[in-house]
Amino acid sequence: MVYEPTLMTGALLFLIGLAMVLLRRELLFVLMGIEVMFNGAGLTAAAAGQYWQDSVGQILVLFLMTITGAELAVALVLVYLAFRRLKVTELSEIRSLRDEPTLPEESRP
Amino acid sequence: MSHWLWLIPGSPLAGAALIALLGGRVRPAVCARVATLAMLVCAVAVAALWAGGGAAGTAHQTLYTWMAVGDWQASIGLRVDRVSLVMVSVAGWVGFLIHLFSLSFMAEDYGERRYYVYLNLFVAGMLVFVMADNLLLMYLGWELMGLCSYALISHWYRDADKARCGRKAFVVTRIGDAALALGIFLLYTHFGTLGFEPLLSAVSAGHTDTGLLGWIGLLILIGAAGKSAQLPLSVWLPDAMAGPSTVSALIHAATMVTAGVYLIARLHPLFEAVPQVLEWVAIVGAVTLVYAGMAALGQHDIKRLIAYSTISQIGYMFLGLGVGAYGLALFHLATHACFKALLFMGAGVVINAYRGDHDIRNMGGLAQRQPYLRLVFLAGSLALAAVPFISAGFYSKDPIIEAAALAPLGGLLWSLAILGAVLTGAYAFRLYLMVFAGPERGETVEYRMSWSMGLPLGLLAVASLTLGFVELPHGWHLPQVWGPWLAPEVGAPELPHGGSGLLLQLAGMIAPLAGIWLAFAIVRRERAGGGTSSVRLLEEGWYLDRLYDLAIVRPYFVLARGLRILVEGWALNSVALGSVAWLSRGGSRFLSMTQNGNTARYASLMVLGAVLMVGYFLWVR
Numbered sequence: 001m002v003y004e005p006t007l008m009t010g011a012l013l014f015l016i017g018l019a020m021v022l023l024r025r026e027l028l029f030v031l032m033g034i035e036v037m038f039n040g041a042g043l044t045a046a047a048a049g050q051y052w053q054d055s056v057g058q059i060l061v062l063f064l065m066t067i068t069g070a071e072l073a074v075a076l077v078l079v080y081l082a083f084r085r086l087k088v089t090e091l092s093e094i095r096s097l098r099d100e101p102t103l104p105e106e107s108r109p
Numbered sequence: 110m111s112h113w114l115w116l117i118p119g120s121p122l123a124g125a126a127l128i129a130l131l132g133g134r135v136r137p138a139v140c141a142r143v144a145t146l147a148m149l150v151c152a153v154a155v156a157a158l159w160a161g162g163g164a165a166g167t168a169h170q171t172l173y174t175w176m177a178v179g180d181w182q183a184s185i186g187l188r189v190d191r192v193s194l195v196m197v198s199v200a201g202w203v204g205f206l207i208h209l210f211s212l213s214f215m216a217e218d219y220g221e222r223r224y225y226v227y228l229n230l231f232v233a234g235m236l237v238f239v240m241a242d243n244l245l246l247m248y249l250g251w252e253l254m255g256l257c258s259y260a261l262i263s264h265w266y267r268d269a270d271k272a273r274c275g276r277k278a279f280v281v282t283r284i285g286d287a288a289l290a291l292g293i294f295l296l297y298t299h300f301g302t303l304g305f306e307p308l309l310s311a312v313s314a315g316h317t318d319t320g321l322l323g324w325i326g327l328l329i330l331i332g333a334a335g336k337s338a339q340l341p342l343s344v345w346l347p348d349a350m351a352g353p354s355t356v357s358a359l360i361h362a363a364t365m366v367t368a369g370v371y372l373i374a375r376l377h378p379l380f381e382a383v384p385q386v387l388e389w390v391a392i393v394g395a396v397t398l399v400y401a402g403m404a405a406l407g408q409h410d411i412k413r414l415i416a417y418s419t420i421s422q423i424g425y426m427f428l429g430l431g432v433g434a435y436g437l438a439l440f441h442l443a444t445h446a447c448f449k450a451l452l453f454m455g456a457g458v459v460i461n462a463y464r465g466d467h468d469i470r471n472m473g474g475l476a477q478r479q480p481y482l483r484l485v486f487l488a489g490s491l492a493l494a495a496v497p498f499i500s501a502g503f504y505s506k507d508p509i510i511e512a513a514a515l516a517p518l519g520g521l522l523w524s525l526a527i528l529g530a531v532l533t534g535a536y537a538f539r540l541y542l543m544v545f546a547g548p549e550r551g552e553t554v555e556y557r558m559s560w561s562m563g564l565p566l567g568l569l570a571v572a573s574l575t576l577g578f579v580e581l582p583h584g585w586h587l588p589q590v591w592g593p594w595l596a597p598e599v600g601a602p603e604l605p606h607g608g609s610g611l612l613l614q615l616a617g618m619i620a621p622l623a624g625i626w627l628a629f630a631i632v633r634r635e636r637a638g639g640g641t642s643s644v645r646l647l648e649e650g651w652y653l654d655r656l657y658d659l660a661i662v663r664p665y666f667v668l669a670r671g672l673r674i675l676v677e678g679w680a681l682n683s684v685a686l687g688s689v690a691w692l693s694r695g696g697s698r699f700l701s702m703t704q705n706g707n708t709a710r711y712a713s714l715m716v717l718g719a720v721l722m723v724g725y726f727l728w729v730r
Contacts, residue, residue: 021712030708091708098706 014040118236188242285335292328326386337369354457362450391431398424402532407647434602474549504577534624
């Protein structure tokens with residue numbers, strides 16, 4: 001069996017997803033990018049299972065799909081809450097957890 | 110009886126703890142009564158020890174295993190033999206009388222609660238020190254006394270100078286403490302035990318290198334000299350007068366300064382194994398007694414004068430120890446405790462009567478106003494001067510002088526001791542005459558002593574005059590109790606017999622009388638504005654303080670300042686700490702740049718990290 005096309009497709013899917021995560025600004029698209037990355041990884045796992053003649057690869061894909069579904073449910077709720085509470089839909093606008101570049105004067109030793 | 114030994118150091122300790130913990134809830138006068146009551150219990154326990162046969166044998170009680178490491182262990186064990194029984198009695202009874210005196214003497218002072226905590230703790234420290242059955246526990250009591258002396262000398266700490274005096278006492282005695290600790294370490298490394306009985310029997314067995322024993326003896330001598338204010342560590346005692354008069358009485362009579370004498374008497378087999386060191390003990394004592402006697406003549410502060418007299422009298426005890434007359438040294442210690450406590454408490458009353466003035470040149474004629482005080486003070490002065498026949502000081506001091514004549518270097522030691530006896534008579538009666546004799550001088554206030562002040566003074570006065578009758582001079586075919594009683598523990602000293610002995614006794618009787626005669630002449634000169642207090646050399650105590658100041662204290666401060674500026678300020682704070690602070694601050698700023706809240710940045714950093722990690726595993730390894 002020829003594995004290159006399958007592996008190349010997996011890698012392509014992964015890179016596309018990564019590009020979406022890194023470049024898109026909307027939260028929903030970032031989530032979609034993550035899903036695409038998962039699918040790339042799943043495809044690779046399935047191919048690897050085939051290569052080693054082992055069912056673990058396919059089991060891994062099944063688990064991956066289940067967990068992705070659960071993860072997506074939580075993530076969508078978070079996106080919805082971010083829209084309701086913070087009135088944002090874009091990733092770059094959520095920055096409240098950043099570190100201040102310098103410490104305040106009185107807290108220095 | 111030995112089941113109740115713990116009560117003797119335990120009751121003042123419990124008193125101190127009680128006042129320290131609960132004293133804030135009650136009036137200060139209650140604290141005073143609790144402290145005095147604790148000492149009364151202690152004094153009664155000592156009396157019970159005498160009555161219960163403590164004088165006949167050795168009482169021993171092990172309370173608690175303090176620490177045990179491997180096959181070695183230190184216990185909190187109490188042991189009272191005849192030598193320590195003397196010390197326990199002095200500390201317990203005189204300590205109780207001083208507490209009783211304090212009741213009304215310190216009644217109008219601030220810090221009463223603190224005062225009684227430390228006073229009780231002080232006596233407890235002394236009792237632990239004298240009753241310990243091993244060197245480690247003894248050292249605990251020794252250090253407890255060091256702490257309490259510091260706290261009590263600087264009792265009036267709001268006066269910066271008095272606080273300094275307390276610090277000085279602490280630092281100077283610390284030199285001796287360090288030497289003693291080193292001596293104990295050496296003893297332990299060599300003998301592997303700290304208990305007195307195994308230690309001293311091992312020393313007496315005589316298989317030990319005398320060079321090592323010499324060093325140990327020397328270190329212990331330095332320790333004893335530090336605590337007992339002998340040369341060259343005597344400078345703290347005159348300054349220890351900054352505390353209340355009762356504290357001086359306690360330090361000088363019942364506790365602290367006599368600790369050095371007891372230490373050497375306790376460890377006398379060790380010193381006997383190295384006679385050279387024992388000779389040094391005698392020399393230190395003889396030189397100190399003359400030095401302090403002369404310095405006492407030049408004092409005009411009543412308490413400093415008595416302080417120098419203490420140094421001088423302890424010098425006699427060291428001389429007695431050095432010539433092997435341990436029993437006589439302890440005898441002098443006991444009589445000295447009585448008359449010195451009496452003199453210090455009397456001096457406290459004198460100072461109060463003169464509105465806090467310490468200068469005896471402004472005093473005179475107090476006999477008319479305070480006839481009772483005059484009588485007891487006279488008794489104390491007679492005992493201090495060792496006037497023949499009627500005072501205890503004569504019976505305890507004179508045999509020491511005689512025993513010194515038979516020692517190696519006897520001629521020198523005897524001459525110094527007899528010179529010291531003349532000086533003692535002179536300064537004792539210079540003090541008495543300046544304060545009590547002649548027409549009334551100076552501003553006095555009506556100062557009435559309560560019974561709790563008068564009673565201790567009276568008892569001590571009686572003891573100062575009569576305590577000596579327990580050891581009448583040898584060769585008179587009169588009963589002697591003290592020497593034969595102590596002989597099983599410390600041996601009997603050799604005393605001169607026959608014609609030369611009689612001659613020496615005669616000299617010892619004449620010397621104090623000559624000193625008293627001299628005192629009259631000095632006081633006449635003092636009244637005219639001259640006298641020995643105008644001799645700067647004597648007033649400054651032979652400039653010993655100034656010498657130490659120039660030779661040790663100032664260079665030390667210069668060194669400390671240099672270290673502070675160069676090492677602490679520059680090398681440590683600026684360079685070492687500065688670079689650490691700069692590094693961590695810069696590092697923190699660099700790392701916090703990554704925490705900018707930009708999720709895309711985090712994600713790309715994650716990618717970068719993953720790529721680097723995978724690359725490392727794929728290609729580099």
